[in-house]
Amino acid sequence: MNRSLQIKFLLVAVVVLWSLWSLYPTLRMAQGLPDDISADDRAKVEQDAISLGLDLKGGIYMAIELKEEELGDESLDDAMERTIEILRMRIDTMGLTEPVIQREGNRIVVQLPGVSDIDQARKLIGTTARLEFRMVQGEDQVTPLIARLDQALSGKLTSEAANDSGDASLEDERAAGGEDAEDTEVASTDSTGSDIDDLLASGTDDPADPVDNARPFSSLTGSYYEPVGGIPVSEANVAQLKEMLESTPAQRVIPNDAELLWGTETLTGQDGKPARILYLVETQIRVRGDEISSAVVTADPQRAPALMVSLNLTRKGGVKFANVTGANVGRKLGIVLDKQVKSAPNILGRIPGGRASISGGFEDDMEARNLALLLRTGALPVGIRIEEERTISASLGQDSIDKGVQSVLIGGAVVIVFMIIYYKVAGLLATFGLMITLIMLMGILARFGLTLTLPGIAGIILTVGMAVDANVLIFERIREEMRAGKSVRASIDAGFSQATRAIVDANITTFIAAIVLFYFGTGPIKGFAVTLSVGILTSMFAALVFTRSVYEAWLGNRAPKSLSI
Amino acid sequence: MQFLTNTNLDFVGKRKAAAVLSALIILAGIGSLVVRGGPNLSIDFRGGALAEIHTEPAIGVGEARNALTKAGIDVQGLQEFGEPGELLVYVPASPEQGVESDASRVRTELAAAFPDRTIELRRQEGVGPKIGGELRSAALNAIFLALVLIIVYITFRFVFQFGVAAVVALAHDVLITIGIFSLMNKEISLTVLAAFLTIIGYSLNDTIVVFDRIRENMGLRRKESYEAVINKSINETLSRTLITSLTTLFVAAILFSTGGPVIHDFAFALVVGVLVGTYSSIFVASPVLIAWYHWRSSDRKRTTTTAKPKVAA
Numbered sequence: 001m002n003r004s005l006q007i008k009f010l011l012v013a014v015v016v017l018w019s020l021w022s023l024y025p026t027l028r029m030a031q032g033l034p035d036d037i038s039a040d041d042r043a044k045v046e047q048d049a050i051s052l053g054l055d056l057k058g059g060i061y062m063a064i065e066l067k068e069e070e071l072g073d074e075s076l077d078d079a080m081e082r083t084i085e086i087l088r089m090r091i092d093t094m095g096l097t098e099p100v101i102q103r104e105g106n107r108i109v110v111q112l113p114g115v116s117d118i119d120q121a122r123k124l125i126g127t128t129a130r131l132e133f134r135m136v137q138g139e140d141q142v143t144p145l146i147a148r149l150d151q152a153l154s155g156k157l158t159s160e161a162a163n164d165s166g167d168a169s170l171e172d173e174r175a176a177g178g179e180d181a182e183d184t185e186v187a188s189t190d191s192t193g194s195d196i197d198d199l200l201a202s203g204t205d206d207p208a209d210p211v212d213n214a215r216p217f218s219s220l221t222g223s224y225y226e227p228v229g230g231i232p233v234s235e236a237n238v239a240q241l242k243e244m245l246e247s248t249p250a251q252r253v254i255p256n257d258a259e260l261l262w263g264t265e266t267l268t269g270q271d272g273k274p275a276r277i278l279y280l281v282e283t284q285i286r287v288r289g290d291e292i293s294s295a296v297v298t299a300d301p302q303r304a305p306a307l308m309v310s311l312n313l314t315r316k317g318g319v320k321f322a323n324v325t326g327a328n329v330g331r332k333l334g335i336v337l338d339k340q341v342k343s344a345p346n347i348l349g350r351i352p353g354g355r356a357s358i359s360g361g362f363e364d365d366m367e368a369r370n371l372a373l374l375l376r377t378g379a380l381p382v383g384i385r386i387e388e389e390r391t392i393s394a395s396l397g398q399d400s401i402d403k404g405v406q407s408v409l410i411g412g413a414v415v416i417v418f419m420i421i422y423y424k425v426a427g428l429l430a431t432f433g434l435m436i437t438l439i440m441l442m443g444i445l446a447r448f449g450l451t452l453t454l455p456g457i458a459g460i461i462l463t464v465g466m467a468v469d470a471n472v473l474i475f476e477r478i479r480e481e482m483r484a485g486k487s488v489r490a491s492i493d494a495g496f497s498q499a500t501r502a503i504v505d506a507n508i509t510t511f512i513a514a515i516v517l518f519y520f521g522t523g524p525i526k527g528f529a530v531t532l533s534v535g536i537l538t539s540m541f542a543a544l545v546f547t548r549s550v551y552e553a554w555l556g557n558r559a560p561k562s563l564s565i
Numbered sequence: 566m567q568f569l570t571n572t573n574l575d576f577v578g579k580r581k582a583a584a585v586l587s588a589l590i591i592l593a594g595i596g597s598l599v600v601r602g603g604p605n606l607s608i609d610f611r612g613g614a615l616a617e618i619h620t621e622p623a624i625g626v627g628e629a630r631n632a633l634t635k636a637g638i639d640v641q642g643l644q645e646f647g648e649p650g651e652l653l654v655y656v657p658a659s660p661e662q663g664v665e666s667d668a669s670r671v672r673t674e675l676a677a678a679f680p681d682r683t684i685e686l687r688r689q690e691g692v693g694p695k696i697g698g699e700l701r702s703a704a705l706n707a708i709f710l711a712l713v714l715i716i717v718y719i720t721f722r723f724v725f726q727f728g729v730a731a732v733v734a735l736a737h738d739v740l741i742t743i744g745i746f747s748l749m750n751k752e753i754s755l756t757v758l759a760a761f762l763t764i765i766g767y768s769l770n771d772t773i774v775v776f777d778r779i780r781e782n783m784g785l786r787r788k789e790s791y792e793a794v795i796n797k798s799i800n801e802t803l804s805r806t807l808i809t810s811l812t813t814l815f816v817a818a819i820l821f822s823t824g825g826p827v828i829h830d831f832a833f834a835l836v837v838g839v840l841v842g843t844y845s846s847i848f849v850a851s852p853v854l855i856a857w858y859h860w861r862s863s864d865r866k867r868t869t870t871t872a873k874p875k876v877a878a
Contacts, residue, residue, distance in 0.1 A: 055827075063696065118669050118689055387693040396617070396687040396827075403825040410823060411816035418812060422566050455756050458828055461820050462763065462835070465813035466770070472812075473774065476805040479567065502777040505722055509773060510766035512714045517762050520707035522700075525759045532763065 008549040019443025025049040050446045053453035058394030059113040060121050063387045070382035079381040089377040118391045128338045128383045129374035131289030136332040136344045137280040142224045149217040152249040208236045229332040229344045230279040258282050263341045279341045281334045286324040291317025295375035300359045307368040308359035318354020326350030404457035411464050425564035430471035433542035437467045440538040453527030463535030470543035473499040488563045507536050577796040583848035594744010607754035610701045612694035614658040616671040619685040623650025632678035638667045647826030658691050704758050730853035731772050734845040738768045741841050760834035768842030772850045778802050791858050795851050810843040
């Protein structure tokens with residue numbers, strides 16, 4: 001064996017061993033790690049194994065945009081940075097392995113592997129968590145406003161109702177200003193949705209009340225109710241009322257220094273039906289959420305076993321809080337979270353020491369814990385919008401892996417059987433080449449931390465089909481040369497040298513397509529581009545270096561009369 | 566074992582018939598696209614939301630739709646996905662709220678309506694219209710850029726008309742595949758798009774192997790006519806073309822049958838692409854070369870007879 005041939009075999013051996021070594025952590029993972037392995041070792045193995053895309057291991061992908069209209073003076077870059085920081089703190093509490101939070105252009109991409117509860121994730125990520133202490137207006141302000149609203153809306157409504165309520169002015173209004181309220185509203189209707197539906201399912205179908213044109217507003221509401229500090233509204237009427245309040249005539253009569261905000265809690269109304277409270281809240285913010293120094297969950301002494309969120313304010317915040325409570329004894333303090341009233345307790349006296357608590361209005365303990373967490377990590381600089389989200393359950397991911405592996409095995413087996421029948425010994429050689437190709441492909445994925453996705457598995461399967469192409473080109477050419485009457489040695493030489501050109505040209509063009517895919521594609525598609533392009537390179541290596549070297553070694557100085565091909 | 570060796574089939578002579586066949590399939594596809602008002606784009610490209618629900622024992626499409634509509638969900642599409650009980654529900658995504666949609670309510674509402682069944686959310690996707698638009702233009706850019714780079718590469722390795730012929734064949738393949746997707750009312754999603762780009766790469770692979778042989782034979786067989794050289798080259802590479810197509814077709818077909826519903830359309834596009842790509846490398850790319858040759862040589866003849874009469878004589 002001459003020197004250059006020895007070097008080639010050495011190269012193949014090194015590459016294959018390197019690939020197997022790179023694959024070792026993945027193989028250990030696949031077999032299941034022993035229980036007594038240390039946490040550090042486990043993390044290292046997981047780190048070094050082939051990383052799976054969310055579509056294979058299950059999880060949530062979100063692309064988020066900031067609401068730039070809320071930015072104010074802050075630059076988008078700064079707001080993005082702060083948002084990422086806060087989201088990272090929030091997500092860290094979920095204890096996930098390898099969550100991703102990163103900026104991509106003007107979006108933030110969040111990947112939460114292993115998480116499947118999309119509602120929970122949306123709350124954690126999508127909640128702005130802007131907490132404000134604001135005073136709630138009493139009956140002396142609310143009752144006259146109801147009258148003014150009735151007056152402003154009467155008459156106007158008949159024409160609007162005929163227009164199917166999707167009147168242009170309403171739409172404009174929503175686009176211009178009402179967006180906030182809409183957005184934050186969604187989460188709460190979602191969360192309370194199941195309760196209402198239970199009621200609906202039990203037979204009491206709640207139609208909205210008919211609208212009295214003489215007093216369109218108050219025909220849908222109760223009158224001011226002192227114990228709660230607002231206007232009770234039957235749940236069935238909420239949607240209609242929201243639309244009414246967004247209309248221009250209604251906005252016009254609401255005083256500038258106050259706004260109508262909904263309570264988060266669904267109560268049971270006097271008629272036994274679910275009801276929400278509409279509060280008239282001052283726009284002036286007395287104490288802000290950024291003056292909170294800590295927020296923890298504690299037992300609620302008045303509503304055991306329910307929980308409440310206890311807040312400690314900063315020194316400055318504490319002074320403000322003491323002053324506000326001192327000056328407004330007897331009134332209600334609105335605790336406003338993202339433009340919704342979380343609760344509105346009575347102020348019984350001045351509260352010194354900077355301590356406050358939020359109690360009631362929690363659907364479950366989880367919500368209380370979440371709120372404490374959100375208040376601890378702070379409010380997002382501006383509201384966010386989820387532009388894209390994809391959730392894959394772990395079971396679907398596992399399914400995809402199983403089916404993918406099955407396809408690779410069957411596809412590989414069919415191709416191998418075909419190659420051996422058709423090309424005999426040469427086919428067997430191609431089979432070894434195929435195995436080297438796949439081992440190298442997987443090894444490269446593991447070593448360079450490339451992510452395997454479902455389309456990526458498809459790329460591997462395609463590589464199985466196309467990897468033999470290089471061999472087919474060579475073998476066909478060798479056969480052709482032999483038919484033309486050349487010797488075995490000359491045929492093999494000509495076969496390789498003539499086929500190499502076609503192999504390189506053909507593969508480079510496919511490679512170009514793969515690179516373009518990688519450049520333009522997102523997540524799963526990138527995974528496909530990766531396996532396809534790496535598969536092209538490794539299969540060329542297997543055919544042009546490995547197969548060729550085997551033939552050259554076999555020929556040596558002999559002049560064989562026949563060739564099994 | 567060998568088959569199709571030393572063939573001498575007259576592919577070039579059939580090129581007019583092939584052109585008619587291609588034209589018919591492409592026209593049918595375009596007709597279908599016109600009737601349907603454009604390709605059937607998935608939510609990846611047009612925005613929207615979907616939920617994939619696994620139900621056991623299986624809930625029928627009709628009952629599921631009834632239950633969801635009753636619960637106030639605007640069901641835009643509901644279909645069985647792969648197997649009975651696997652439901653794919655499409656709902657609109659609100660442009661103002663990003664992608665927060667009714668998709669997450671689908672599972673809870675079905676669970677409420679069918680309390681005695683196991684109902685599992687397998688997958689949920691939401692794409693805002695803005696991202697949908699961006700993905701759409703990125704897809705078009707990707708295809709365009711891939712085609713340009715390929716022409717540049719082939720011009721560099723062969724000559725310009727080979728690049729043009731290859732791209733005509735590619736456009737042919739992609740048009741037919743899109744047309745067949747439209748005829749079968751299959752959705753074009755991000756993964757299907759990836760399959761289209763693979764088809765581009767694959768079909769090219771085939772075409773280049775034939776071109777490579779033409780390039781080689783042009784030097785060797787100077788006395789034979791252009792058509793004869795091309796026909797000879799196609800015949801010489803025929804067994805390789807068919808064997809590679811066969812192995813690739815095997816695996817694409819296996820992926821189609823065992824790869825699961827998520828990858829189903831992707832695999833379908835590959836199967837179609839392999840078939841069409843093989844056909845086009847024989848019946849489209851080479852005939853374009855011939856047409857180009859005749860166009861250029863009649864051009865040249867005209868210039869030589871008029872401008873340089875002495876040389877011609």
